Amino acid sequence: MRNISFSQATLEAMQEEMRRDERVFIMGEDIASQGGIFGQFKGLPKEFGLERVRDTPISETALVGAGIGAALAGAVPVVDMHFADFIGVTMDEVLNQMAKIRYMFGGQATLPLVLRAPDGVTRSAAAQHSQSLEAWFLHIPGLKVVIPSNPADAKGLLKAAIRDQNPVIYFEHKDLFSKKGPVPDGDYLTPIGKAAVVREGKDVTIVSYSAMLGKCLEAADQLGSLHGIETEVIDLRTIVPMDMETIYESVKKTHRLVVAHEAVKTGGVGGEIAASVSENILEYLDAPIIRVGAAFTPIPFSPPLEKRVIPQVESIVEAVLRACW
Amino acid sequence: MLMVGILTSYQKGCFLVGNKAISTDLLQDWYYRMLLIRRFEETINEKFLAGDIPGFVHLYIGEEATGVGVCSALNRTDYITSTHRGHGHTLAKGAEAKRCMAELYGRKTGYCKGKGGSMHIADFGIGMLGANGVVGGGFNLAVGAALAVQLRKGSEVAVCFFGDGASNRGTFHEGLNMAAVWKLPVVFVCENNQWASTTPIHEATAVTDISARAASYAIPSAMVDGNDIFAVYEAAVEAVERARRGEGPTLVECKTYRVKGHFVGDPEQYRTREEVMNQMENNDPIKKFFERVLREKLLSEEQLQAIEQRVAEEIEEAIRFAEESPYPDPEEAFDDLYVEEEASHA
Numbered sequence: 298m299r300n301i302s303f304s305q306a307t308l309e310a311m312q313e314e315m316r317r318d319e320r321v322f323i324m325g326e327d328i329a330s331q332g333g334i335f336g337q338f339k340g341l342p343k344e345f346g347l348e349r350v351r352d353t354p355i356s357e358t359a360l361v362g363a364g365i366g367a368a369l370a371g372a373v374p375v376v377d378m379h380f381a382d383f384i385g386v387t388m389d390e391v392l393n394q395m396a397k398i399r400y401m402f403g404g405q406a407t408l409p410l411v412l413r414a415p416d417g418v419t420r421s422a423a424a425q426h427s428q429s430l431e432a433w434f435l436h437i438p439g440l441k442v443v444i445p446s447n448p449a450d451a452k453g454l455l456k457a458a459i460r461d462q463n464p465v466i467y468f469e470h471k472d473l474f475s476k477k478g479p480v481p482d483g484d485y486l487t488p489i490g491k492a493a494v495v496r497e498g499k500d501v502t503i504v505s506y507s508a509m510l511g512k513c514l515e516a517a518d519q520l521g522s523l524h525g526i527e528t529e530v531i532d533l534r535t536i537v538p539m540d541m542e543t544i545y546e547s548v549k550k551t552h553r554l555v556v557a558h559e560a561v562k563t564g565g566v567g568g569e570i571a572a573s574v575s576e577n578i579l580e581y582l583d584a585p586i587i588r589v590g591a592a593f594t595p596i597p598f599s600p601p602l603e604k605r606v607i608p609q610v611e612s613i614v615e616a617v618l619r620a621c622w
Numbered sequence: 623m624l625m626v627g628i629l630t631s632y633q634k635g636c637f638l639v640g641n642k643a644i645s646t647d648l649l650q651d652w653y654y655r656m657l658l659i660r661r662f663e664e665t666i667n668e669k670f671l672a673g674d675i676p677g678f679v680h681l682y683i684g685e686e687a688t689g690v691g692v693c694s695a696l697n698r699t700d701y702i703t704s705t706h707r708g709h710g711h712t713l714a715k716g717a718e719a720k721r722c723m724a725e726l727y728g729r730k731t732g733y734c735k736g737k738g739g740s741m742h743i744a745d746f747g748i749g750m751l752g753a754n755g756v757v758g759g760g761f762n763l764a765v766g767a768a769l770a771v772q773l774r775k776g777s778e779v780a781v782c783f784f785g786d787g788a789s790n791r792g793t794f795h796e797g798l799n800m801a802a803v804w805k806l807p808v809v810f811v812c813e814n815n816q817w818a819s820t821t822p823i824h825e826a827t828a829v830t831d832i833s834a835r836a837a838s839y840a841i842p843s844a845m846v847d848g849n850d851i852f853a854v855y856e857a858a859v860e861a862v863e864r865a866r867r868g869e870g871p872t873l874v875e876c877k878t879y880r881v882k883g884h885f886v887g888d889p890e891q892y893r894t895r896e897e898v899m900n901q902m903e904n905n906d907p908i909k910k911f912f913e914r915v916l917r918e919k920l921l922s923e924e925q926l927q928a929i930e931q932r933v934a935e936e937i938e939e940a941i942r943f944a945e946e947s948p949y950p951d952p953e954e955a956f957d958d959l960y961v962e963e964e965a966s967h968a
Binding site for chain 1: 701703732733734735736737738742744745746747751752754755756759761762763764765766767768769770771772773774778780792793796797799800803957958959960961962
């Protein structure tokens with residue numbers, strides 16, 4: 298076990314998978330010569346060459362479209378979107394090609410493709426470089442969506458995504474790149490579709506993921522010390538396919554549920570979880586399900602404005618107190 | 623811009639195209655495939671109007687020389703990407719008429735097990751990476767397939783068929799630029815059929831010779847009569863060989879004409895019957911081929927008749943196969959979404 302950054306963990310995942318399988322390559326804007334804006338590709342070109350670690354034109358549509366075509370023809374592409382926000386530029390490729398090619402051709406196609414999408418709020422990146430868009434892809438059958446919250450899962454999920462025979466969108470929160478954490482030695486995979494109970498408690502369940510998970514753990518500490526509430530925290534890790542069983546099991550024990558994410562609350566992943574819980578295990582609930590998410594605004598630039606629209610630790614504490622009335 | 627000339631050299635039953643001989647076998651294969659597509663499409667038209675085929679259907683009638691001419695310059699392992707008007711490309715690449723027909727009928731025995739239909743027909747077994755319901759959706763898939771080939775140092779080539787309408791999508795620009803800058807083994811074949819759905823080319827496209835755009839990407843181009851299969855083949859061979867040699871992409875523009883409506887059932891209020899009749903009379907690719915091979919004694923009437931007979935039987939068999947094939951079980955709607963674990967549909 299080593300203590301390394303999220304960025305370093307993703308770099309190790311790339312190195313190990315590119316060594317293991319020569320069909321794996323990565324392309325994107327500013328990845329080879331610059332090493333990625335978060336240093337997440339540093340040194341890759343030196344080991345693997347500029348064919349397999351390639352800088353591309355600023356052509357997001359061609360980037361994703363060519364990634365799909367390459368996967369269809371036997372390669373294993375990892376496509377870096379630079380910022381998750383730019384998926385908007387290439388949405389047709391994701392929506393109408395990537396998600397549907399296997400299904401609409403009756404299973405003839407195999408599409409082992411990873412779309413890396415750095416998302417979330419960091420350092421006043423403002424409206425077009427700060428979004429959390431995972432809920433869009435929950436609504437499109439045919440994709441898998443993973444979203445790690447810590448370096449160990451960042452590595453394990455990226456390796457699992459590269460080995461997966463299906464298209465996977467890999468959201469990586471920009472604010473997490475520099476965060477350090479324990480990462481196991483050697484080759485390991487974090488299974489796609491499995492949530493993790495990262496803190497056990499009996500009074501209330503919080504489901505979260507990505508950077509918001511850290512705030513949930515802080516909130517859980519406060520709730521314990523100030524209010525005597527024992528909070529169970531689940532790290533979803535995968536959005537599609539969603540591990541509802543782990544959530545149900547926890548809610549059956551705690552009878553209360555809060556879902557927290559940095560993405561806009563309206564139409565978000567939290568709503569989907571709340572709906573499934575109330576459809577399937579309503580009888581176990583002792584309180585309304587509370588969703589915590591960003592306000593219904595684009596992300597503003599100025600630091601106090603940005604902070605205002607994004608859920609903070611106190612937003613989660615408040616939500617839990619509402620659920621524990 | 624390179625204008626490909628009409629072939630002149632002819633010896634011992636073989637034409638020479640550049641340094642490539644066109645054998646009698648190839649000529650027969652052209653006639654067979656063009657006629658197969660024509661009869662397939664005519665049959666589809668009839669069956670669609672009779673209510674036997676669901677969905678939308680876009681016919682390739684009048685453009686057969688392009689698909690067949692280009693695909694006959696390819697190997698089985700080469701890739702093509704296609705358009706919403708994709709039955710012709712699929713058959714030209716070597717797919718079986720009966721499995722195409724079954725797909726259009728929505729049957730279990732179709733290439734996509736009834737999940738794709740006319741707009742999403744595909745046969746990955748012969749490198750046919752799919753028709754595409756999104757106009758301009760195929761450019762980057764072909765670019766990517768060519769990239770995979772380049773990365774593995776393979777010898778395959780990818781061909782992207784697209785229409786003049788698709789040339790106004792941003793995917794055209796991004797795809798051609800990327801292919802050019804990386805010298806990918808891809809050939810962009812524009813089937814300039816003069817119509818983007820219901821809009822004539824001059825109303826939607828500032829420069830109506832799409833091949834002129836090759837200059838923007840510093841790649842070679844050719845502009846040929848897309849209804850002359852000899853000319854199409856010559857241009858395709860040159861482009862495909864260039865790609866295989868690692869010299870990068872070519873833009874080949876085939877001037878053709880869409881004699882049918884955008885879709886079956888299109889009232890075609892945007893053009894005169896006269897215009898269409900004139901094209902059918904004077905610019906039909908199959909008629910032109912037929913007349914030329916007889917005039918120049920390249921094939922005999924008996925040879926042509928034998929092919930006509932073979933095509934008629936194959937179409938009859940395709941219809942029988944499609945009509946007798948079962949529909950997929952409704953539960954099959956949940957298959958093929960993901961590899962390995964199927965998605966929960968609870």
